[in-house]
Amino acid sequence: MHKLICDLESAISAATGVPFHVKQQRSVGGGCINQAFVIGDAIDPTRQYFVKTNRAALHSMFVAEAAGLAALGQGMRVPLPIAHGVSDGQAWLVLEYLPLSGSPDPAAMGAALARVHRIAPAGAPRFGWEMDNTIGSTPQSNRWHDSWVDFWREERLLPQFKLARNNGCDFGAAGAKLLDNIPDFFRAYTPQPSLLHGDLWGGNAAGLADGTPVIFDPACYFGDRECDLAMTELFGGFGPRFLAAYHATWPIDAGYAQRKTLYNLYHIINHINLFGSGYEDQARQMIARLLSELS
Numbered sequence: 628m629h630k631l632i633c634d635l636e637s638a639i640s641a642a643t644g645v646p647f648h649v650k651q652q653r654s655v656g657g658g659c660i661n662q663a664f665v666i667g668d669a670i671d672p673t674r675q676y677f678v679k680t681n682r683a684a685l686h687s688m689f690v691a692e693a694a695g696l697a698a699l700g701q702g703m704r705v706p707l708p709i710a711h712g713v714s715d716g717q718a719w720l721v722l723e724y725l726p727l728s729g730s731p732d733p734a735a736m737g738a739a740l741a742r743v744h745r746i747a748p749a750g751a752p753r754f755g756w757e758m759d760n761t762i763g764s765t766p767q768s769n770r771w772h773d774s775w776v777d778f779w780r781e782e783r784l785l786p787q788f789k790l791a792r793n794n795g796c797d798f799g800a801a802g803a804k805l806l807d808n809i810p811d812f813f814r815a816y817t818p819q820p821s822l823l824h825g826d827l828w829g830g831n832a833a834g835l836a837d838g839t840p841v842i843f844d845p846a847c848y849f850g851d852r853e854c855d856l857a858m859t860e861l862f863g864g865f866g867p868r869f870l871a872a873y874h875a876t877w878p879i880d881a882g883y884a885q886r887k888t889l890y891n892l893y894h895i896i897n898h899i900n901l902f903g904s905g906y907e908d909q910a911r912q913m914i915a916r917l918l919s920e921l922s
Contacts, residue, residue, distance in 0.1 A: 631680070631714040635666065638710035639676060639721060647674070660764050665724055675724040677706060686711070686718035691760035693720060695847035698822055702743035704841045722843075727833040731840030733865050736832065737872030739840050744852040744877065746822035754778040754820050756848035762826055762894075763901050765790070769848045775818045776810050778850065779889075784809075787896040796899055796907050801914050811921050812889055816882050818851035826894075827855045828862045853879070857887035858894060885920060888913050 632649050639647040651667030661679040668674040679689065693708035700707055706722040713719070755778065756769035768786060772778035788802050798805075824831070825846030832842045856879065859865055873879070892913045898906040 631717055631719065632666075634712060634714040635676075635678060635710075635719065635721060638712060642710045642721075646670075651675075676709060677722040677724045679720045679722070680717045683713045683716050683718050686713050687758075688761050689718055689720035691758050691847075692845065694758065695760065695825075695845035696722070696843070698746070698847055699743060699824060699842060699845055702746055702822070703739035704835070704839055705845075706841070706843055725835065725841055727841060728836050729834055730829075731832055731834035731865070732838030733868035734872040735838060736840040736865055737869040737874075738876045740824075740827075740855065741873050741876035743824070744821035744855070748820055748849045752820050754848070754850055755782070760825075760846050760848075762846045762897055765897050765900055767825075767846055767848075775820075775851055776813055780806055780809050783893050784896075787893060787900065790900045791896050791910075794900055796904060796910075798911070798914060801911070801918060805914055805917055808918075808921050809889070812882075812886055812917075816880055816886070818853070820849040821852040823848055823850050823852065823855050825850075825855070827858050829859075829865065830862075832865070851886075851890075852877075853883050853886055854890045856883065857890040860887065861891045861894060888917055892917070 632652075636647050636649055648669040649666045650669035651672060652664055654662075654664045655677070656663065661681050663677065663679050666676055666678060681688070689711045693711055696705045696708050699705050704725075706725050709721040709723060711718070711720045751773075753771050753773055754775050755771035759769050760767050765787075768782045770778075770782055772781070784806060788798055788806070791798065824842055825848055826844060827842065831844045832840060834840055856870075856873070859869070864870075870879075892910060895906050895910045895913060899910060
């Protein structure tokens, strides 16, 4: 631990240009994947940073998280990345410490997310990301594709179906039919690549004291903005004011109501792969609903 603290002090000092020496340290919740703590400076105790740690082999996960936060920070408030590295068998990520206090203002959240979604990849329109990352602890491939349908099938649903089969949950002919018929959901809708948070449920958003929305723990890529919107509704959502503000800033296509099931299926199957068969019935019902809408 002593080497880790020394390395954190050096990295923060180098990144900020101001010497930093740890005086205060307190553990905080880091979710089900990482350990986390907050450190304060010996000279200025109000100068604090949020630190995540995990096994050294998972350093690339923190590299991707830092890249995602830096990108999202162009459009809305995030805990900005300061530094990352490996010390004594531990990977670590240092983030700006933000004093979060409850839920974000829903209207501000909707408008801010629409601004983030206006961020597009440099160059020709394409779908993917500069590096692979994780969705929860599941590896997430972000290979570039010119076609959104190909990206969603090859980099999202198909890998989750394969992993589920390896975990004893085979969606069989129904899953294969859905994969074959994904183009049918896009006959009247052509998505444009938007910067996505990628894992935007209520647990990955909060507010500052004035309600300013803050998002964190991203799984970023450039994709259809409806993916983020769909996930905000999967586990409770941010309410009607959120969607109304988003829609006022950038109207939502009428076909979203159907496609959100296709997009949320990815997360439900990932929950099967992360947490077990408790989500299997829900996934099968979603597949059946989607197939019924094709007939």
